[in-house]
Amino acid sequence: MAAVSEPRWLSETEQQAWRAYLRGGRLLMDALDRGLAAHGLSLSEYEIISMLSEVPNQQMRMSELADLVVQSRSRLTHTATRLEKRGWVVREPCLGDRRGVLLTLTSEGRAKVGQIAPVHVEQVRANLVDRLTAAEFAALGDAMGAVATGLADEASPGETQ
Amino acid sequence: MAAVSEPRWLSETEQQAWRAYLRGGRLLMDALDRGLAAHGLSLSEYEIISMLSEVPNQQMRMSELADLVVQSRSRLTHTATRLEKRGWVVREPCLGDRRGVLLTLTSEGRAKVGQIAPVHVEQVRANLVDRLTAAEFAALGDAMGAVATGLADEASPGETQ
DNA sequence: CGGGAATAGTTGACTGTTCAAGTTGATTGT
DNA sequence: ACAATCAACTTGAACAGTCAACTATTCCCG
Numbered sequence: 001m002a003a004v005s006e007p008r009w010l011s012e013t014e015q016q017a018w019r020a021y022l023r024g025g026r027l028l029m030d031a032l033d034r035g036l037a038a039h040g041l042s043l044s045e046y047e048i049i050s051m052l053s054e055v056p057n058q059q060m061r062m063s064e065l066a067d068l069v070v071q072s073r074s075r076l077t078h079t080a081t082r083l084e085k086r087g088w089v090v091r092e093p094c095l096g097d098r099r100g101v102l103l104t105l106t107s108e109g110r111a112k113v114g115q116i117a118p119v120h121v122e123q124v125r126a127n128l129v130d131r132l133t134a135a136e137f138a139a140l141g142d143a144m145g146a147v148a149t150g151l152a153d154e155a156s157p158g159e160t161q
Numbered sequence: 162m163a164a165v166s167e168p169r170w171l172s173e174t175e176q177q178a179w180r181a182y183l184r185g186g187r188l189l190m191d192a193l194d195r196g197l198a199a200h201g202l203s204l205s206e207y208e209i210i211s212m213l214s215e216v217p218n219q220q221m222r223m224s225e226l227a228d229l230v231v232q233s234r235s236r237l238t239h240t241a242t243r244l245e246k247r248g249w250v251v252r253e254p255c256l257g258d259r260r261g262v263l264l265t266l267t268s269e270g271r272a273k274v275g276q277i278a279p280v281h282v283e284q285v286r287a288n289l290v291d292r293l294t295a296a297e298f299a300a301l302g303d304a305m306g307a308v309a310t311g312l313a314d315e316a317s318p319g320e321t322q
Numbered sequence: 323c324g325g326g327a328a329t330a331g332t333t334g335a336c337t338g339t340t341c342a343a344g345t346t347g348a349t350t351g352t
Numbered sequence: 353a354c355a356a357t358c359a360a361c362t363t364g365a366a367c368a369g370t371c372a373a374c375t376a377t378t379c380c381c382g
Contacts, residue, residue, distance in 0.1 A: 010282060239333095
């Protein structure tokens with residue numbers, strides 16, 4: 001049994017950066033969630049219908065969508081059921097793979113996205129984009145992009161792109 | 162009733178940055194949560210006992226702590242109860258304000274923090290810090306610090322610092 | 323001092339998420 | 353062509369989080 005090596009603690013500055021990231025991220029998500037809650041949906045629900053609205057045929061495989069919005073398959077199943085009850089989405093069989101389900105945006109769903117999108121983008125600006133310089137925001141995106149790529153790769157290696 | 166002004170949509174690059182932030186952030190939090198789950202607690206539980214461990218007397222008012230870790234008071238009440246059942250924390254009356262409760266780390270709690278901290282810091286490094294240059298990570302911290310300050314200020318204006 | 327408003331914390335019901343198990347259909351190797 | 357394995361999705365129970373209502377205490381101010 002090997003000796004446990006000394007932990008590589010964060011420096012004071014690193015610690016501050018990490019805490020700021022955690023705190024800021026939570027505050028931001030809370031603010032966005034509250035903003036959308038006032039219009040009757042959560043951020044993760046909005047992400048789902050918003051993604052669907054941008055894709056050919058407004059439909060996507062459940063698992064593809066789950067990966068895209070980083071939700072477990074089971075969570076997406078439950079959420080999709082709720083969205084379906086509200087009439088924003090329907091399940092369609094997937095031609096060519098009968099195990100599959102295509103989650104499809106309805107026209108009510110499309111309308112909802114159209115109604116919410118301007119509200120949401122304004123909230124993202126007010127709470128994030130407008131608080132940073134363009135360069136800071138770009139750097140943020142790059143950094144988190146690198147993190148995302150690293151983590152996505154280790155989940156399913158060998159299919160970057 | 163004023164005309165609704167044209168939404169200030171995100172540019173293509175901004176959109177990408179925002180999506181990367183969302184996706185990367187979720188993947189990161191998931192990874193950290195899984196990492197800690199292997200040791201029997203969640204990230205938000207760890208944050209609580211970790212904060213307590215760094216503070217004089219290892220104790221803090223419920224609401225102060227709730228603000229620090231960005232959890233609702235109600236959520237903290239429930240989580241504290243769970244932590245108390247596991248013996249990592251106890252509630253003590255707050256001298257000088259009989260409404261108050263001091264959440265206090267037990268020695269078992271302190272031991273748990275000591276055991277988990279090295280694991281956790283390693284995961285933060287592996288998934289975040291080590292994937293970025295020092296400058297990128299510092300920029301990330303600064304950016305999210307600005308976001309946090311802005312959002313915290315608007316919650317309780319006039320007490321920056 | 324006394325009464326109204328604010329603050330600290332809790333409670334329980336409801337909603338959302340996770341987790342492990344189950345079903346059905348595709349794939350692969352022989 | 354058939355069994356074994358794997359992938360897509362669902363299910364339901366257990367668990368965590370939210371929300372609104374409630375108790376107890378302190379603060380404010382006339």
